Amino acid sequence: MELKIGKYMIRDWRTRDSSSIVKYANNKNIWANLRDGFPHPYQLSDAENFLSNVARQNPRTIFAIANNKEAIGSIGLRLGEDVHRFTAEMGYWLAEPFWNKGIMSKIVIRFAEFAFEKFALNRIFAEPYTENTASVRVLEKAEFVLEGTLKANAFKDGKVLDQFLYSKIGHEIRKPYAASQIVFR
Numbered sequence: 001m002e003l004k005i006g007k008y009m010i011r012d013w014r015t016r017d018s019s020s021i022v023k024y025a026n027n028k029n030i031w032a033n034l035r036d037g038f039p040h041p042y043q044l045s046d047a048e049n050f051l052s053n054v055a056r057q058n059p060r061t062i063f064a065i066a067n068n069k070e071a072i073g074s075i076g077l078r079l080g081e082d083v084h085r086f087t088a089e090m091g092y093w094l095a096e097p098f099w100n101k102g103i104m105s106k107i108v109i110r111f112a113e114f115a116f117e118k119f120a121l122n123r124i125f126a127e128p129y130t131e132n133t134a135s136v137r138v139l140e141k142a143e144f145v146l147e148g149t150l151k152a153n154a155f156k157d158g159k160v161l162d163q164f165l166y167s168k169i170g171h172e173i174r175k176p177y178a179a180s181q182i183v184f185r
């Protein structure tokens with residue numbers, strides 16, 4: 001998969017991306033805004049594990065954000081199951097030297113478009129910590145809608161944190177029946 005967004009792209013992860021992952025992901029400012037499953041410090045073995053897990057994914061839902069030299073971030077989905085099978089959670093991070101240039105806003109807009117189509121989703125959501133102003137701004141610019149605040153929903157770095165719940169609903173809501181086929185008794 002490869003989606004071009006100006007000088008940047010969303011593409012499949014490659015085995016040789018491990019060194020750029022370590023270079024950029026080993027950063028407390030990134031870790032502080034993600035789940036604890038994202039390690040800190042971030043070592044080469046963490047990058048190798050991550051890449052081998054992604055390579056085994058079927059379908060692939062986690063992708064690299066890259067320029068023409070190297071991977072500079074990641075964006076992906078956690079697909080829901082059971083009654084949530086047409087819903088997915090989106091997560092992302094970008095290397096700090098590239099922050100505040102409008103990159104992730106454009107990436108999220110394009111990725112959501114791709115994800116709705118590729119995975120036949122009705123809903124994509126994200127749960128940034130309420131103090132994560134940059135991510136909130138990205139979601140607002142990508143026209144995600146604030147649905148509410150999840151109070152005391154996370155425990156990160158020794159602190160209880162609130163999270164916002166943002167979502168975007170796909171244009172083609174999956175309906176089991178066309179309205180005309182529903183029979184009222």
Ligand SMILES: CC(C)(COP(=O)(O)OP(=O)(O)OC[C@H]1O[C@@H](n2cnc3c(N)ncnc32)[C@H](O)[C@@H]1OP(=O)(O)O)[C@@H](O)C(=O)NCCC(=O)NCCS
Nearest residue numbers: 030033093094099100101102103104105128133134135137
């Ligand atoms: C969140 C993140 C992906 C944003 O990427 P980015 O490419 O810098 O985002 P953009 O440049 O598209 O947009 C950031 C916006 O936040 C604003 N912003 C950043 N820090 C801010 C702050 N402290 N206060 C107010 N606004 C802030 C920027 O000015 C920009 O808004 P603007 O375009 O209206 O000026 C990046 O900061 C990151 O990787 N953070 C760590 C991981 C993370 O938070 N992931 C998301 C978890 S939900």
